[in-house]
Amino acid sequence: MMLKSREELAAYRQSCExxxxxxxxxxxVCAGTGCVAGGSLEIYKRLIELCEEMKLDVQVTLExxxxxxxxxxxxxxxxxxxxxxxxxxxxxxxxxxxxxxxEDCEEIAEKTLKNRQKVERLFYHDETGMYEKQxxxxxxxxQTRIVLxxxxxxxxxxxxxxIAFGGYKALERALFEMDSEQICTEIExxxxxxxxxxxxxxxxxxxxxxxxxxxxxxxVCNGDEGDPGAFMDRSIMEGNPHRMLEGMLIAGIATxxxxxxxxxxxxxxxxxxRLKRSIDAAQRAGLLGDNILGTDFSFNIHINQGAGAFxxxxxxxxTASIExxxxxxxxxxxxxxxxxLFSKPTVLNNVETxxxxxxxxxxxxxxxxSIGTETSPGTKAFAITGNVKNTGLIEVPMGTTLREVVFDIxxxxxxxxxxxxxxxxxxxxxxLTLGAGQLDLPLDFDSLKKVxxxxxxGGLVVMDEHTCMVEVARFFMNFTQNExxxxxxxxxxxxxxMLEILERIVGGTGKLxxxxxxxxxxxxVSKTALCxxxxxAANPVLSTLKYFREEYIAHVVDKKCPAGACQxxxxxxxxxxxxxxxxxxxxxxxxxxISGEIKSPFTIDTDKCIKCGACKSACAFSAVxxx
Amino acid sequence: MEQNFDFKAVDSILEFYGNEQKNLIxxxxxxxxxHRYLPREILEYIAEKMGISLAKIYSVATFYENFSxxxxxxxxxxxxxxxxxxxxxxxxxxEKVRETLGVTAEKPxxxxxxxxxxxxxCLGACGLAPVMTINxxxxxxxxxxxxxxxxxxxxxxxxx
Numbered sequence: 177m178m179l180k181s182r183e184e185l186a187a188y189r190q191s192c193e194x195x196x197x198x199x200x201x202x203x204x205v206c207a208g209t210g211c212v213a214g215g216s217l218e219i220y221k222r223l224i225e226l227c228e229e230m231k232l233d234v235q236v237t238l239e240x241x242x243x244x245x246x247x248x249x250x251x252x253x254x255x256x257x258x259x260x261x262x263x264x265x266x267x268x269x270x271x272x273x274x275x276x277x278x279e280d281c282e283e284i285a286e287k288t289l290k291n292r293q294k295v296e297r298l299f300y301h302d303e304t305g306m307y308e309k310q311x312x313x314x315x316x317x318x319q320t321r322i323v324l325x326x327x328x329x330x331x332x333x334x335x336x337x338x339i340a341f342g343g344y345k346a347l348e349r350a351l352f353e354m355d356s357e358q359i360c361t362e363i364e365x366x367x368x369x370x371x372x373x374x375x376x377x378x379x380x381x382x383x384x385x386x387x388x389x390x391x392x393x394x395x396v397c398n399g400d401e402g403d404p405g406a407f408m409d410r411s412i413m414e415g416n417p418h419r420m421l422e423g424m425l426i427a428g429i430a431t432x433x434x435x436x437x438x439x440x441x442x443x444x445x446x447x448x449x450r451l452k453r454s455i456d457a458a459q460r461a462g463l464l465g466d467n468i469l470g471t472d473f474s475f476n477i478h479i480n481q482g483a484g485a486f487x488x489x490x491x492x493x494x495t496a497s498i499e500x501x502x503x504x505x506x507x508x509x510x511x512x513x514x515x516x517l518f519s520k521p522t523v524l525n526n527v528e529t530x531x532x533x534x535x536x537x538x539x540x541x542x543x544x545x546s547i548g549t550e551t552s553p554g555t556k557a558f559a560i561t562g563n564v565k566n567t568g569l570i571e572v573p574m575g576t577t578l579r580e581v582v583f584d585i586x587x588x589x590x591x592x593x594x595x596x597x598x599x600x601x602x603x604x605x606x607x608l609t610l611g612a613g614q615l616d617l618p619l620d621f622d623s624l625k626k627v628x629x630x631x632x633x634g635g636l637v638v639m640d641e642h643t644c645m646v647e648v649a650r651f652f653m654n655f656t657q658n659e660x661x662x663x664x665x666x667x668x669x670x671x672x673x674m675l676e677i678l679e680r681i682v683g684g685t686g687k688l689x690x691x692x693x694x695x696x697x698x699x700x701v702s703k704t705a706l707c708x709x710x711x712x713a714a715n716p717v718l719s720t721l722k723y724f725r726e727e728y729i730a731h732v733v734d735k736k737c738p739a740g741a742c743q744x745x746x747x748x749x750x751x752x753x754x755x756x757x758x759x760x761x762x763x764x765x766x767x768x769x770i771s772g773e774i775k776s777p778f779t780i781d782t783d784k785c786i787k788c789g790a791c792k793s794a795c796a797f798s799a800v801x802x803x
Numbered sequence: 804m805e806q807n808f809d810f811k812a813v814d815s816i817l818e819f820y821g822n823e824q825k826n827l828i829x830x831x832x833x834x835x836x837x838h839r840y841l842p843r844e845i846l847e848y849i850a851e852k853m854g855i856s857l858a859k860i861y862s863v864a865t866f867y868e869n870f871s872x873x874x875x876x877x878x879x880x881x882x883x884x885x886x887x888x889x890x891x892x893x894x895x896x897x898e899k900v901r902e903t904l905g906v907t908a909e910k911p912x913x914x915x916x917x918x919x920x921x922x923x924x925c926l927g928a929c930g931l932a933p934v935m936t937i938n939x940x941x942x943x944x945x946x947x948x949x950x951x952x953x954x955x956x957x958x959x960x961x962x963x
Binding site: 209210212213214258259261401402403404405406407410441442443444445480481482483484485486497498499500501502503504559561562563567568569599602635637639643648651652655658659661 | 823824825826827828829831832862863866867868869870884885886887889890891923924925926927928929930931932934939940941942943
C-alpha cells in the first residue's frame with residue numbers, strides 16, 4: 177500500500193474507518209511498560225485463545241475487505257492508571273477493567289466478549305462507589321486528555337488505526353494547503369511552548385531555522401527523558417508513536433528539512449521497538465521517504481539510541497551524541513537553530529511538543545488557545561508518583577492547581593498521611609510545599625518559575641510527612657553529581673562539594689557553617705555552570721533550603737531528623753513496658769550494645785549502637801522503638 | 804584470560820552500519836549486546852577498521868554509563884533508584900540483593916559470573932515503584948523479601 181496522493185490517503189482512511197466500525201467490540205489491553213510488567217501480554221494472548229476456542233471472530237489487526245462483524249483485540253499504549261494495572265478497556269462501552277489477572281480472562285471472554293455483559297468486580301471501586309466507565313473514574317474525570325487521548329484508545333502498533341482515528345490529517349493540511357511560513361506562523365500563534373522544560377516558544381524556533389541561509393537542516397526529537405520520576409514521553413512513544421512522527425514531519429515541512437532524528441533513552445527498549453515499526457509502516461504507506469503523497473517533499477526519520485548519559489538531554493550534548501561523540505555540551509552561541517546537528521541549523525523539540533503539533537494544525541489556533549492559560553496554552557502531561565494514592569500518567573490544562581492534581585486526580589496521600597511537598601521538574605526543579613501555601617499555585621511555566629521551581633519535563637513526585645527534605649536534596653545532588661559530564665569546573669567540583677556537605681548533614685556530622693557554605697556554593701554553581709544541567713543542579717538544594725531550612729538546622733544542631741527518615745540520626749531504645757526480657761535482641765546485636773538480665777527489661781548502649789536496626793526486626797513484642 | 808572473539812560478527816556489524824564516526828555508538832551497542840561488555844580486543848579491531856584512534860573509542864565508551872569495559876554476569880540485575888522508587892524505599896532492596904549475592908558497588912559481579920547488580924536512575928516505570936529488572940524484564944512493586952525469592956527462582960531456573 178503506497179499512497180501516492182491526497183485522494184489515495186482519503187480513500188485509504190475510509191477503508192480503515194469501515195474496518196474499525198466492523199469491530200463491534202474492541203478490547204484494548206494496555207501494553208505500556210507498567211502493565212507489561214504486570215503480565216498484560218499473557219492476558220492479551222489468553223483472551224485471543226479463549227475467543228478462538230469459543231469460535232468468536234477475533235481480529236488482531238484491522239481487517240479490511242471483510243464485511244462481517246468481529247471482536248478486535250489489541251495491544252494499546254499506556255492508559256495512565258499504572259497503579260491499578262494491568263488494565264483492559266472495552267469499547268464502545270467505555271468499560272475499564274482494572275488489576276486484571278490471567279484467571280479473570282475466562283470470565284471476561286464468556287461474559288463480556290460473548291454476551292456483552294459487565295464483569296462488575298473488575299471495575300474501579302472506592303469509598304464513593306463503583307465506576308464502570310473509564311472517564312467517570314475521578315482519576316480520569318478531572319483530566320483533559322488531548323495529547324494522550326489516543327494512548328490507550330488505539331492499537332499502538334497499527335498505522336491503520338491511527339489513520340482511522342484521523343491521523344495524518346494534519347500532515348495532509350500542512351502538505352497541500354499551507355506553505356512553510358504559514359505553518360511556522362500558526363505554531364507561533366498557537367503559543368505552543370517546548371514541553372521539555374525550558375518552555376521556549378516552538379514556533380519561534382522553527383522560524384529561526386527556516387530563515388537560515390544554510391539549506392541543509394535537521395529536525396531532531398529529544399526522547400532522552402532522563403529526569404527520574406518522569407515517563408510522559410515514554411508513554412507517547414510507546415502508545416501513539418505516529419502522532420509524534422506526524423509532528424516531526426510537519427516540522428520538516430515548516431523548516432524545509434529532509435532528515436529527522438529521534439534520540440531515545442537506552443532504558444526505553446519498548447519505545448525504540450515501537451518507533452522502529454511505526455517508521456517502517458509509515459515508509460510503506462508512502463508517508464515517509466521520497467515524494468511523500470506524490471509531492472516534492474521528502475523526509476526520512478532515523479532513530480538513535482542513547483547510551484545512558486543524563487546530560488544528553490541538553491541540546492548540544494544530544495547532537496554531539498548523535499554524531500557519535502562524547503555527549504558533552506558546548507558553549508553557546510552559536511545556538512542549535514544556527515549550528516546544531518552536524519553543525520547545521522536544527523529544530524530540536526521534545527516528544528510531547530511534537531505530539532501537540534498535529535492537534536494545532538488539525539483543530540486550529542483558536543481551539544488550542546482555548547485550553548490552558550494566556551501565556552501557557554494547551555495541556556501538560558505529568559507523571560504523578562511517590563506517596564500518592566493514584567500514581568500514573570495524567571494530562572491537565574496548563575494552569576491547573578497543584579491541589580487538583582494531587583487530591584482530585586491523585587486521590588490524596590497514600591495511607592492517609594499528611595501532604596508535605598511535591599518535587600517538580602526532577603533534579604533541575606524545586607519543591608512546592610504546603611507550608612508556603614503553594615497547593616493552590618497554578619501549574620504553568622511562568623508561575624512555577626516565579627517560585628524557583630520549573631515544570632521540567634513533568635515529573636511530579638509527591639512526598640508525605642515521613643520524607644526528609646534534606647535527604648531529598650542529597651538524593652538529587654547525588655544524581656546530578658553522577659551525571660555531571662565534567663567539562664566545566666563549577667558543575668564538576670561544585671556538585672561534588674555540595675554532595676559531600678549534604679552527606680555530612682544527613683550523616684549527623686554536619687555543622688551550622690555547612691548550611692551557609694552549601695548555600696554559597698549553590699548560588700555560585702547556578703550562576704557559573706556551562707549548561708542547563710549545571711545551572712539547575714542546585715535548584716533542589718536552594719528550594720529545600722528556602723522552605724525547609726529548619727529541617728537542615730535540626731539535622732546539624734539537634735542531630736535529629738524531624739521526618740524520622742535519616743538512619744544515622746535515629747536512636748534505638750527499648751520500651752521497658754513492652755520488653756519481656758527474652759534476650760533475643762541482645763543475641764542479634766552485631767556489636768554487643770544490648771545488655772540486661774533475663775525476664776527484666778534490656779537496655780541499649782547508645783554509644784556502642786551502630787543503628788543497624790537488627791534488634792528492631794528481631795523483637796517479637798515491638799519493644800524496640802526508634803526515637 | 805585468553806579468549807577468541809568472533810571478529811566476523813564484528814565485520815558484519817561494521818558493514819551494516821558503515822565506518823563513519825556518527826555510527827560509533829550504535830556499533831558499540833551492538834558489540835555489547837553480543838558480549839555483554841566491550842572487550843578491548845574488539846575495540847582495537849574496530850579502531851583499525853573504522854580508522855578512528857583507540858583513544859577516541861575509549862573516550863566515547865567510558866563516557867556513557869551503559870558501556871562496560873568489564874565482563875558482566877549472565878543475569879544483569881538493575882535496581883531502580885529513581886525518585887519515585889527512592890521515596891518508596893528502593894535502597895533496602897539494593898542492600899538486600901547485594902548482601903544475598905555477596906557483591907558491592909565496587910565489585911558488582913559475582914565470582915561465578917552469574918549476576919551483576921547495578922542501580923539505574925529511572926526506568927520510567929514509576930507507577931510500579933519500586934521496580935527492579937533482570938535482563939530488562941521489569942518486576943514491579945518489589946520488597947527485599949520478594950527480591951530474594953526472585954533471585955532464588957532465577958537460580959533454580961538456570962540450574963534446570
